[in-house]
Amino acid sequence: MDMDIKMKMKSLLTFVLFWLVLLAVIASSPVRSLTLSPSLNDDVLGLIVFKADIQDPTQKLSSWNEDDDTPCNWKGIKCNPRSNRVTELNLDGFSLSGRIGRGLLQLEFLRKLSLANNNLSGTISPNMVKLESLIAIDLSENSLTGSIPDDFFKQCGSLRYISLANNQFLGKIPGSLGSCATLAAINLSMNRFSGLLPVGIWGLSGLRTLDLSCNMLEGEIPEGVHALNNLRSINLSNNRFTGQVPDEIGSCLLLRSIDFSMNLFSGSVPKTMQELSLCTYLNLSVNSFVGEVPEWIGEMESLQTLDLSVNKFSGQVPDSIGKLRFLKVLNFSSNSLRGSLPASMENNMNLLALDISQNSLTGDLPGWIFKSGPNQVLFSEQKAGANVDNPISASLGAYLQRIQVLDLSQNSFSGELTFDIGALSSLKLLNLSRNSLIGPVPGTVAELKSLEVLDLSQNQLNGSIPMEIGGAYSLKDLRLKANFIEGKIPSSIENCTLLRTLIISQNNLSGPIPAKIGKLSNLEYVDLSFNDLAGRLPKQLANLPRLLSFNISHNNLQGELPAGGFFNTISPTAVFGNPLLCGSTVNKSCPAVLPKPIVLDPNTTSDSIPDDLPPNVGRKRIVLSISALIAIGAAAFIVVGVIAVTVLNLRVKSSTSHSAAPIAFSAGDEFSRSPTTDANSGKLVMFSGEPDFSTGAHAMLNKDCELGRGGFGAVYRTVLQDGRAVAIKKLTVSSLVKSQEEFEREVKKLGKIRHYNLVALEGYYWTPSLQLLISEFVSGGSLHKHLHEGPSGNYLSWHDRFRIILGTAKGLAHLHESNIIHYNIKSSNILIDGSGEPKVADFGLARLLPMLDRYILSSKIQSALGYMAPEFACRTVKITEKCDVYGFGVLVMEVVTGKRPVEYMEDDVVILCDMVRGALEEGRVEECVDERLQGKFPVEEAIPVMKLGLICTSQVPSNRPDMSEVVNILELIRCPSESQDSG
Known part of the structure; x- marks a missing residue:
């Protein structure tokens, strides 16, 4: 109710401001007000009133002067040259904030309105489309909220284009939208619209583009789609649509792009789609389509992208795929396809990306991919009777130079890797992991100068890592895990200066770890575990500035761990299984290296005194007795002690x-x-x-x-x-x-x-x-200060917040590994250093108490209201590390939402956990993210992080994850493409 009153007051103030400006202009310029037409004043004053509701930090609207006779020379304004009336207002990307006020309603002849790519907030006026001359409205890429009134499009006049994309609108799409017969383009994507679509949309015969992606819309596509006979593009992806795609989709013969991905569609793909000969993009991924990939798919001859991944397709890949001569991207991953890839695919000459991973394909790797030219068979498993003079081979060279992504992982391919892979000169990603490949890694990988990811893990490869590997200098990710590779790690790997991930665990590698690995300054994840590596760890490894994980467990390494950098905090599990390693991490002291003592024989003549003694040691015979040496030492000790005590007394007194x-x-x-x-x-x-x-x-x-x-x-x-x-x-x-x-x-x-x-x-x-x-001393202050006490314009970015959450989790996990419970997790105990990294403070102080009494603990951490796990109030439940997990969960939600764990309102008390849980159940959890981050955070990270926080605050301690598990989950949220193989 209070919000309604405030909104009405705001509208009233804007109205009053409009008339005050009008009166001021009339009072200050009586002559001009008589010579100018009232209609011209409407445009000037309407825009000035609009500007009054806007913040313009970059002064893009500085040319808007209320003393001007006409706004036609103002930035962002276009006028009709005959009438001098404003026909176009384009403020796209002006960095504006504030609200869209009523001033625009004075622009009677406005035809195009674009306020896109700003930071405008609030709701939009239901009267906006009463401007009957409008043909285009673009309010995309802002922070507009609220629902759209049911009658918003009731007087849409000649409206042809409407875009409200990438805002925060919610509720149902107004039914009146279906009455805008002149509409050619609708874009309502990336909002929070829910419920069923207005039936009238499917009858807009002039519609060319329909984008409703990334909402929460549901229901089925009704019969009658054939009315959209002018439709060129339809995108319903990332919603909750169900049922089958109607056969009438094939009647929309002008369709060029279809995206129904990430929904709940089921059944088979309509056969009528084969009529869509102009279609270049078809994405049906992440649904529940069943049956075989249809043979008629080859009739869609214009296809450039075909994505049927993550469905329930079975059977074999049809031969007709070879008819798609323009195909660039083919993704059949995560289905139940079997058999081998058809040889006809060698006709897909323009293919740039092929992903058929996570199926049940068998046989040799497709020879039509791994040929570099005529008369060259590149697989040792190629049939002996194969025609080496295959005429197609001559043209494959150009094709092989185009393909960039090749993912055949998680199938049952076999064969030996003896081909000249260097022909794939444009390849950026090659993933053949989790198959049954044999043979060595070919040295010709050095010819892949563009290769960034090479994953051959979990096969049966043998031989050694080729010395030529350094030639693939663009490599960022090298994975050879779980093979039978032996020999040494080649020192040439130092040339792969961009390398971030090196996973070569579970092999038979031997010899030392090359010191030159210490030059790979971009390294983040290294796993050398379960090999036969020996020798000492190079000290240069401590210089790796970005190292996040380094696993050398279960080898034969020896000596002391490098000092400094990542190795100061390396987990004991990462070095376990190396009995000759020493240092605090493995809880084994290293033997001291002492110089060989000089033994002086008192009976030695001057001629036999060692030549390497210092010059001040004379050639006289040394005849000091042991008692004399003790006396001298005691006297010196007493003198030093007297001096020390005197100095200390003087310091204390002063x-x-x-x-x-x-x-x-x-x-x-x-x-x-x-x-x-x-x-x-x-x-x-x-x-x-x-x-x-x-x-x-x-x-x-x-x-x-x-x-x-x-x-x-x-x-x-x-x-x-x-x-x-x-x-x-x-x-x-x-x-x-x-x-x-x-x-x-x-x-x-x-x-x-x-x-x-x-x-x-x-x-x-x-x-x-x-x-x-x-x-x-940590210079950056507490997290509580950054979240709740800093200036409003100086807030933590999403990147900063995620780093704080992950770093805090790592610190707590290390405490728990050391059998230390913090007991007092709260934002004021998380400090931020000068580089933005979090540091957990005040850990383990409860260990200083004579007993871990719940009453004493509660009284000592009473300031942690809202963070305390429920078991503190239950004497029958043991207090464990899980109470820290609970506090961490609350902290996570505090960081993401920017709200305190408990907030006292005028008439209510808001518990943060309950608020987030309720929002999640109602499907509006995004609304909980700190309003200062709106439009500036990745939804795909923020929502899982908040869900993790809720899991950590489970009322039952056993239902909460361990902090080590929390760290792993956060790493997966941050890098969803990282598999668990990353060690």
Whole structure:
């Protein structure tokens, strides 16, 4: 009700503004107002009122001046040269925002209106098509919302073109649309229209183009389609249409493009389609069509694209396919086709892409593909009696140079790969995986200079990886997984500088990993697991800047893992099965490399002193006794100790202390040096380096440096002497923490947890009344700040949000692998570093409590309202890692929607999980995405991510996925083409 009142007020204000402008012009220019006709003023003032509702950040409308006599010279305006009346308003791509106001209704002679490719919002006026002179309306590529009134097209006059594509309109398509007899083109694609189509649409005899794709429309295509006898293009893809395609479709003889993909159509393909001899594009993919691929398909002789993928077609590929001389794209993938490809397909000379993957095709790979010229048989499995002088072969050279995509994967093809594949000179993707191919990988792959993807995985190939592989320098994705390939990884692979994915696991490869792989700076996914690789890992691998996954498990590698980069956070499972590897990741210390000691014999003469001693070692006999050496060492130790204590006392006295006890440096563990204990002083331990706060100790607990407060304490910022900033958390759980011994043991465990997406714990400070945790300082602030407190114009993009979700998931997964439960997942505990990467903070603090009491936990994380899993309130349910998964699920929805987990309205309380779940059930989950992202996010990622968030917030803990599974799911959402073979 309030929204209706606001809309009416807005309309009233616009109306008043219109008349105020009119009166102002009349008052300021009495002479002009007498000489100009009222009709001319209507155009000028109508456009000025329209502009008043628009934001124009790039000043494209700066030429629109209300003092002008005519708008005909304004940018985006065209007029009738005789009457000087506006006939065309074209503001396509002007970067405008705001609403479409009533001012346009004054343009009585407007014939063409285009406001496409802007960011206009709100609803559209039901009176817009009352402009009877309009023949074209284009409002596509905006953020317009709401439903279209039923009578919107009731007075459509001479309207010939209407496009509302790529907005957010919803509800039913108005029935009045079917009464616009003059319409030639309708484009309502990429909206949220639902329900049945108006029957009248199928009777628009003048219609040439109909695009209703990417909506939620349903129902069947009725009889009577033959009335669309002028139709050239029809696109109903990505909806919920059901039933059979009517036979009358064959009566639309002018059809050139048909797209019925991604619906629920069933039955067989109408035989009448063979009459559509002008049709160049036919896409029936992702439906439930059954039966054989019809033999008559060859009669559609103009076809350039034929896509019947992901249906239930059976039988063999018909010979008539060879009649389609203009065919460029053929996709029969994911059906139940059997037999072999017909030899007649060698006549498809213009084929650019062939995908017949995921069927049950058998026999040798088609020889008509892998011939490079006359007299050359390229398959060893070719029948012995084959005619090597086949006349067709002479013309195949040109054809082979055209094909770019060849996917024959997941069939039952056999034969040996001994052909000259180099003839396919334009090939960009070759996928022969999951067949029964034998023989070596031919070295002629080096001739494929355009090849980006080569997938030969899961066959029975043998031999070695050809040294010539480096010649295929455009390779981005190389997969040879699960074959019988042996030998070494060729060093020439360094020439494949674009390589992002290298999957050669489950083979018999041996020898070392080439150090030159460290030069492939684009590498993201590497899987070398389950081979016989040996030797040390090259240190150069640590320099790979984009590495996301590196699996070397189950080999014979040895030595220490490279230090730095990805290898600081590599998962233990990625290195498992290499008994000679050492380092913290495999929980095995590496043997120290010490120089051979110099042993001095006191009875040695000067002539026998080693020549490699330093010059200051004289030629005198060394006769110092062991007791003398001990005495000298003890004296030196005492002197150093006195100096150190004196210096420390001076520092403590000169600093402004904000704590109950002075700070004394200590290191009673394996992380630091010179352990000391003193009951009257504090104990400061840094896990790496010297604990030096000499330039920042005064600010450790200074309120001016406070960053924030949480359930476990306040956080301050301070600076080390080397200029490095750190964060200090002053724990406020002193009465609850464990003993010093237990406290230190737990903190040291947390200090060993290292991951790129976790805030590193650098050290701690202990006294019985004051405990501090020292962590790395993350400069970008919290996720909560970015989502809810930043300026409205400075919001996180979808790319940033997905990266934050994925990085947070990886950090939590690493915690769980280390048997650490966070307990307190919320947006204020996710920090963003300078490069936009998330870092999970405050993990494992509950381990510092004497017991994991639910009441104590709840009181300490009460600020996490809305994130807490329901098991916190149920004493009979064990608290596990699944409570973190629940909090993560809430966090996911918070990131995507931009809303807090719990929001208090005037008359209601909105729980984010319930809101998203309800929207999903009602089919409007896209509406939940942060309004600041509207039109700027991929629906195919956003919706699955929100669904994942809902799964993570299941009321039953066992129904929630593990965080490692969550990471895998997110990777698949981000890269849907990546199969699970990527390791």
